[in-house]
Amino acid sequence: MSNTTPSPNRGSSRTGQRGQRADAQRNHERIIAAALAVFAERGLDATVPEVAERAGVGKATVYRNYPTKADLVEAVAQYQLQWVAQRIEEAVGQPDTYQALRSFFGDLAERLAHDRVLAELLPQEPSAGNMHIRELVEVLITRAREDGRLHAEVTPTDFQVLFGGFTRQLRSLDDRDPSNWRRYSDIVVDALSAPSSSGSPGAPRN
Numbered sequence: 001m002s003n004t005t006p007s008p009n010r011g012s013s014r015t016g017q018r019g020q021r022a023d024a025q026r027n028h029e030r031i032i033a034a035a036l037a038v039f040a041e042r043g044l045d046a047t048v049p050e051v052a053e054r055a056g057v058g059k060a061t062v063y064r065n066y067p068t069k070a071d072l073v074e075a076v077a078q079y080q081l082q083w084v085a086q087r088i089e090e091a092v093g094q095p096d097t098y099q100a101l102r103s104f105f106g107d108l109a110e111r112l113a114h115d116r117v118l119a120e121l122l123p124q125e126p127s128a129g130n131m132h133i134r135e136l137v138e139v140l141i142t143r144a145r146e147d148g149r150l151h152a153e154v155t156p157t158d159f160q161v162l163f164g165g166f167t168r169q170l171r172s173l174d175d176r177d178p179s180n181w182r183r184y185s186d187i188v189v190d191a192l193s194a195p196s197s198s199g200s201p202g203a204p205r206n
Contacts, residue, residue: 028065030055035076043116044073073117080118081130084108088136098149101140102189105163109185110178112167119171123164154192162188 034055038046048069052059066072087107094100112119122130138156145154166184175181 027055027057027061030057031062031065031072032075032079035072036079039073039076039117040115043120046117048072073121076117077121080115080121081133083111084118084122084133085136088133088140092136092140097140097143097147098193101144102186104137104140105159105185105189106182109163109167109181113170113176113178113181116171119167123160148194150192151194158192159188162191 031051035046035051038051038054042050048062049059051072052062055062062072066075088104091100091104112122124130134156137159141150141154141156141159144150145152163185166188167181170181170184
């Protein structure tokens, strides 16, 4: 009875395949990191060659992972919207709804100041993730209004129009100062807040 031993070539083949998979995973991670950075800087005008150059890979490598630019944008969008979803979920769980609302929009404004692609994607036709975000924003606004902290007639559309208006204008001015973006966010929230007995917008009523 003869003993059989594994073929050296077979073992080498398995090792080579593992190495190729590891290389592919590293390339994929580099592509995503580069895409996040490039699209944040340039918005949807960014190109696949720019992403490939930032990642240190060839265009063909990018296209193997993402056959079209739209596929790459979708991957970036899902990552960015995940941050927004987590932030609004945190806000909805806060006991002081008005301060949670103010803080959420301020944090979002600061994020948009240096993330052009997120600023361009949020107003677009809602995806499933985007719809989830909009529903939670509506919950937060409704609660703050019912608490008497916002004007009784304020709607989520009011926030969408006013917030979208100043973000578009700041993008057109190429203003990337997060403090400016938060300042305008606070102005929007103050404008829609109900005055209290002390005269301060949004303060709890006695």
